[in-house]
Amino acid sequence: MKYIDVVQFAATSLLGSRARTGLMILAMSIGVAAVVVLTALGEGARIYVVNQFSSLGTNLVLVFPGRTETAGVNPGMLLGQIPREISLDDAQALLKSRAIARITPMTIGSSQISKEAKNRDVVVLGSTANLLEVRHMSLEQGQFLPEGDMHSNLPVCVLGSKINHELFGRKSAVGAWVRLGDRRFRVIGILATQGESMGFNTDEIVIVPVASAHMLFNTSGLFRILIEAKNREAIEPARKDAESILFARHNGEKDVTVVTQDAVLATFDRILRALTLAVGGIAAISLAVAGILIMNVMLIAVSQRVQEIGLLKALGAPAVKIRSLFFAEAVILSAIGSFAGLLLGEAGVLVIAKIYPALPVTAPWWAVLAAIGTSLVTGISFSVWPARRAAQLDPVTALAGR
Amino acid sequence: MIEFINIRRSFSIGDQRVTALHDINLNIAAGDYVSIMGPSGSGKSTLLNLIGLLDRPTSGTYKLDSGDVTALNDAQQARVRSEKIGFVFQSFHLVPRLTAAMNIELPLILAGIPAAERKLRVAQLLANYGLTDRASHRPDQLSGGQRQRVAIARATSMHPAVLLADEPTGNLDQTTGREVIKLLEQLSLQNVTLILVTHDPALAGRASRQLRMVDGQIISQTMS
Incomplete structure (x- = not known):
């Protein structure tokens, strides 16, 4: 059986139950879109802050009175002196x-x-x-x-x-x-x-x-x-x-603080990048949820199609082939889901950019890749069990629909 | 062609062991037309499943084309099913979302036959069984007789040596049932080994060799 035929067969079974397919794609795409939009927001905030800093001037060094002591009290404070x-x-x-x-x-x-x-x-x-x-x-x-x-x-x-x-x-x-x-x-x-x-x-x-x-x-x-x-x-x-x-x-007396603008900027940059990662991570949870949904729905599909699986076995499909058929379904679903999610997410980013023109919202490329990767991996790995279950069915009982 | 040597099949139901087939010895030659009769639970379907490699015997040896097939693994047995055995079921077992043509094409797809050749063979089969104008209909748009014709076309698409039919007329009225049997008999004339499980004595009587089963044993054989 050729790959193209596997994909075609999987596609017909996906088209055979449109509501199920649609809902699964929806779940997957919402997960991907959430990751894209949230990381775009975080990244937008980071770029916004960086831009704000550079609008303050370039190659800046700042001097301000007093010194932040990390080692407790400085001698001057005991004598009631304030920094010079x-x-x-x-x-x-x-x-x-x-x-x-x-x-x-x-x-x-x-x-x-x-x-x-x-x-x-x-x-x-x-x-x-x-x-x-x-x-x-x-x-x-x-x-x-x-x-x-x-x-x-x-x-x-x-x-x-x-x-x-x-x-x-x-x-x-x-x-x-x-x-x-x-x-x-x-x-x-x-x-x-x-x-x-x-x-x-x-x-x-x-x-x-x-x-x-x-x-x-x-x-x-x-x-x-x-x-x-x-x-x-x-x-x-x-x-x-x-x-x-x-x-x-x-x-x-070391009673002044001198910092470079870059140092301040780098700190903000780190904080905001961490924030973006955290927000993206939270959004990725929805991808895991979508993955479990795929597993659930695939398990239902296996039990609904027991007779069909029995028939395929009778027609000479070995277990590997049946596994790959269900697997292909999951791959197609997650691929379409992540693509739709990507479009949805980019649309969301466009809307946000319209509402807040000052915020330079763009999803970073690594977040886009990570979102698509995660959705494909969850979609596929969560379908391993249903596919195995389908392949292990006994043909006689499966044909009888039991 | 088909040789059963001391084939036994028993099941565990709860903590009880139920023997469905008691040490069956059976020889069926290529091109034979065999009917199997017997009351429900006599083991005729189990026998058919064993011949079709859908089930494995508890003990005994099954030789198909003088090769031992009991020792084959799952993938090898699937290959034998694909190449040598065709099934016709009482409830047709067509895939509901696929058209008649696609249902007929299914074994060819699974066997990895190129698309161009598949199209030719399917068109030929559709014509042979008078289904050309029904090619793009889904099973729920076909009559019972048409559905069983699609199922027979599918069973013969890989030119199997053995055709196993389990109550093929069970869900059909008498006239359509007769037509379906005629189609199967035509195949048997083309040197396909036809094994037919049925309740209907009139139908069973048409076979050249008739087996009667009771309680997991073949109690009588008639040649005609």
Whole structure:
């Protein structure tokens, strides 16, 4: 008996009981589709986070005050000291490193902005002219903070687009004066709408020169320094240089933390990949369930077709052949089921992509392969027992339908 | 052709052993037309199943074409069934989802005969049994007589040397039953060994050799 005939015979028996075949294909395809859609979602989330990170800037190294100690208490804490703050001069000193292209210090605080009778609370970000390029921001109109000495406290500010809209409506705010806390600032530019990225909405901030922010909040410490390395290879040297420069300036006290953006990104990447795997694994359980369903239905098929099996034996089919006939049925079922599931899953992915255009949902190729592989393997392995049972039937009793 | 030497078949039912056939010795020559009669439970179907290699004897030797077939394994016996033995059943045993042509084709498919040759042979068989216009009908669209004709066509598709018919007219009315018997008898004239199990004495009487069975033993043989 040739393979093509085995497949044809199996196909006629599948077509002979359409409801059974349809339900089994449905079960199988839902399992496969679940794996495809869920891993696509997980992978989409991962890619989304990675993109968000790279939109923050490229080749970034971040410096922030304080140090995460894993070995318990540091001596300073016992003396009631808080970590020493990072000063503007510290930031300036970083430019000595040859691996560092540019830096921008950041200080952050909350204040009230008012224009005539209108006022609201805003996040005030003190920084320098470099911020625009290091953080990949863009201006809608006017100009950004002026270049030059970062110690100069000019009373100028750049508004987030939403702040501008709330205070000035459709009119342009450039050139107007606003009040921030107890000081007056002239608006010199308006940021382009960028939306939220990593929980920081640049539409709702006001950017002032870093020295002005220090005056406004009466501090001298920096919240963060963004360092842009010269290129990808310079990231690690830049991190080492930043550490050694700052430790040296702080009398050898390791009271700042320097991390590369890549390190943060890699952590997120790992977490989200694990999440994708977990979600995919949960979905794969439905494939196992579909496999058991196939076994169940095949067993019923064997008992429904006892007479036919007896006849095949009488017509000269050995046990191997009968086994392969039932086996072929299961293979066809799982193949069609996984193909249908793949289509269903991809359709689901398309729908999700329509609803959430920001999320780059695509099923990773390994998940697609794994889903199809699992469904074929479960479908086939769960049909081994029914097929054996069919092959072992005694022809005389089978023909009698007992 | 068929040689039974001390064939015994017994079954265990619960903790009891029931002997269906007691040491049967039987010789059937090629081309013989044999009928087997007897009351229910006399062992005639068991005898037929043993001849057809659907069942194995508890003891004794069965020689087919002077080769011992009792010692063959499952796959070898299946091959012998495929090549040498045809079955005709009382309840036809057609596969309900397959058309008449496909039912006739089934033994040829199982034997691995190429599709082109299969088509030719099936067309020939359909014509021989007057079923050409019924080729694409499924069994539930055929009359009883047509169904049994499909079954006979299927049984003869591999040109078997032995044709075993178990009550082939049991589910048919008298006229159609007569037609079916005539078809079988024509085959026996073409040197096919025909073995017929029946309740009907009139039918049994048509055979050239008549066996009567009671309680697992052949009690009489008549030649005519």
